[in-house]
Amino acid sequence: MLHWSVIFVLGFFIASIQCSDNDKNYLFGLTFYVAKTSFEYIRIDSTGKEVPTNHSDLILMVATKNGKIVGSAQSYCRHVNPPLEQIILLQGTSVYYPVEEGEIHFGKGFNISQSCAPITYGCITLVHNYCSISVKGLKADKHTKLAILSKSTQKPAPGSILIAKYLNNQGRYNTEEIVNVTVKNFSECEKQFDPENVYLVDEEEQICTERIAPKLGDDPIALPSALLFQVKNKKVYLIGIESKAEGELSLSTFAPYHCGKFDNQCSP
């Protein structure tokens, strides 16, 4: 039996800007943001009792040429998996702090009081795991490199190599990791994530890849929400946002799909 309990929790949504300029890899030149989320959810303990549990983690987002930062809808809402099915909305202020040379500048933080994804769009299934927030003055310059999010980007074919970046916030310190992942035949993800067609898993809207961060384990609460990129002609394209990870596979939202359907400010 499927239990749904919808919990509205005041979430603290704090983000910070990260800038790095290592030219070894195109991704290091991009401008990343970190959204910090805190929320309460219900865990089932070994005796079957429902235990309210607090959780806090960081979600990686990237600055794009359409003047927005884009990342997982899990920075706005969280789908917590069985034994209890829960949708947790994180409501509250969003504060962004610039990070310069690894230091968070709390004095330079700014708020954005705007939700990044409508609740009907992504919170339930995370098929549409897409959150975008406009940031004033987000323009490429000497210090700010922006990823391209283009609605005409084709879905990468099985066998293509994508570059994934994620935060490993399992330990005391957060480390940024970059890995290559191979695109898998979509039918593998259908078998893994939707064997009985209970959830919506849609080939047009999602990308199936080899597992991005196997060492992070399968805990859905701690899902790293990696960002997937493709480098073409020395330009970096945002391709996907990881939404599910299990065993050998990761399932990601195909970000360019949303430019046509949801976000009207993407590159052509």
Ligand SMILES: *[C@@H]1O[C@H](CO)[C@@H](O)[C@H](O)[C@H]1NC(C)=O
């Ligand atoms: C979770 O955090 C809230 C807000 O800080 C607090 O009121 C509540 O008692 C905490 N719950 C648990 C189970 O620690």
Ligand SMILES: *[C@@H]1O[C@H](CO)[C@@H](O)[C@H](O)[C@H]1NC(C)=O
């Ligand atoms: C953000 O908004 C909250 C609540 O309105 C306020 O307490 C906080 O000081 C603001 N932070 C910044 C950096 O403006």
Ligand SMILES: *[C@@H]1O[C@H](CO)[C@@H](O)[C@H](O)[C@H]1NC(C)=O
């Ligand atoms: C990742 O893939 C790129 C090609 O897209 C290749 O140049 C690079 O060597 C690969 N890196 C690793 C660690 O396999």
Ligand SMILES: *[C@@H]1O[C@H](CO)[C@@H](O)[C@H](O)[C@H]1NC(C)=O
């Ligand atoms: C992907 O899997 C489907 C179904 O198993 C198969 O028909 C198709 O040929 C496969 N495609 C590739 C590129 O391997």
